[in-house]
Amino acid sequence: KTMVHDAMLKLVEAVESDTLDPRIECDDNMDRVKLQRKREAQNVKTPLFRIVASFRRGGQAESVEDAFQLAPTYDTLVRALDGVVNDCLDVIGTFVKVLTAPETEMYVMPTGDDDEAESAEPEDMVSAIRNGPTYLHSRESIHTHIRSAYNAVKEYLNIFDPYRQIYLKNLVNMTTIAELCPSGDVEGFQNIILEFKDQVEQFARIPRYADVGVMFVDSADLKEVMIPSPMNCLMGIKSYLPELITAKAQELVNEVGAM
Numbered sequence: 001k002t003m004v005h006d007a008m009l010k011l012v013e014a015v016e017s018d019t020l021d022p023r024i025e026c027d028d029n030m031d032r033v034k035l036q037r038k039r040e041a042q043n044v045k046t047p048l049f050r051i052v053a054s055f056r057r058g059g060q061a062e063s064v065e066d067a068f069q070l071a072p073t074y075d076t077l078v079r080a081l082d083g084v085v086n087d088c089l090d091v092i093g094t095f096v097k098v099l100t101a102p103e104t105e106m107y108v109m110p111t112g113d114d115d116e117a118e119s120a121e122p123e124d125m126v127s128a129i130r131n132g133p134t135y136l137h138s139r140e141s142i143h144t145h146i147r148s149a150y151n152a153v154k155e156y157l158n159i160f161d162p163y164r165q166i167y168l169k170n171l172v173n174m175t176t177i178a179e180l181c182p183s184g185d186v187e188g189f190q191n192i193i194l195e196f197k198d199q200v201e202q203f204a205r206i207p208r209y210a211d212v213g214v215m216f217v218d219s220a221d222l223k224e225v226m227i228p229s230p231m232n233c234l235m236g237i238k239s240y241l242p243e244l245i246t247a248k249a250q251e252l253v254n255e256v257g258a259m
Contacts, residue, residue: 004092004129008085008138014048015145020152022159025209028223035209047216049077049146053160054222056094067164068157068222074150078143085139092153093126149213156212160219163226165205166199168227177233177240184244193237199230 023036039046053072072080099108105113129135175181180186203226210217 001125001129001132004017004089005134005138007088008135008142011085012138012141012145015142015149015214017145017149018045018154018212022156022207022217023211024159024207026205026207028204028208030208032209039211044211045214047211048214050216050218051150052221053157053217053219055225064158064164064238065154068160070150070153070157072148077118077150078146081142081146082139086114089113089126089129089236092129096125145214148234149215153212153215153217156210156217159207160222163203166202167226167229170199170233173233174236177236178244180237184248189237193234196230198238199233203227 030038036046054069054070054071056067098104180192203223206219206223206226207217208220208223210219
């Protein structure tokens with residue numbers, strides 16, 4: 001019992017967060033190995049759980065909560081952690097079953113008089129641990145700390161929403177390049193190109209990784225989905241220019257030809 005209680009208290013300590021303020025990494029050259037070295041150099045706590053942030057299917061949702069998804073979910077994470085603890089308790093319970101099994105009776109040293117041994121019921125130690133106040137309090141503390149960290153991760157997702165809005169707007173721009181500068185003048189194209197170039201610099205600042213308490217938020221795939229967006233629009237303009245030149249040339253031919 002003491003061993004289990006000590007382990008549960010250590011687990012409570014492990015899931016506690018000194019701070020829930022995100023430590024953000026935007027560098028595309030940063031990988032998980034380099035990030036761990038950086039944590040060690042800065043003497044900061046290493047998260048226990050990896051959470052992957054990604055777009056939901058469709059990507060047209062109104063709210064941030066509907067637009068992004070986290071894997072695993074909070075319920076899945078808690079079930080997995082509870083499953084590990086329960087498996088450990090089952091292993092401990094196995095030793096009790098071995099010592100109380102009829103097949104091992106001849107190998108177990110008696111603990112008292114035969115009469116007392118016959119009348120005493122063997123204690124269900126696993127149930128006693130699970131129903132004990134120390135175990136129940138520790139389990140509740142673990143769930144509370146994980147819930148707080150997971151909610152902080154959901155709040156952190158708001159940092160991606162401005163980029164998502166630009167990304168969704170650019171999806172429309174890609175299909176309506178001709179409407180961005182209907183007059184076809186050079187100054188108009190110059191302004192549009194500068195806007196997309198500014199977006200390229202903005203999208204480079206999309207977080208790749210972040211430590212939020214005991215949660216490591218991996219948004220590398222999310223960044224890779226969004227970051228080509230302004231470049232795709234620039235390439236769309238490049239592809240549209242020959243069409244525009246041909247159309248303008250034909251207008252000129254029609255006008256001069258009539259003369």
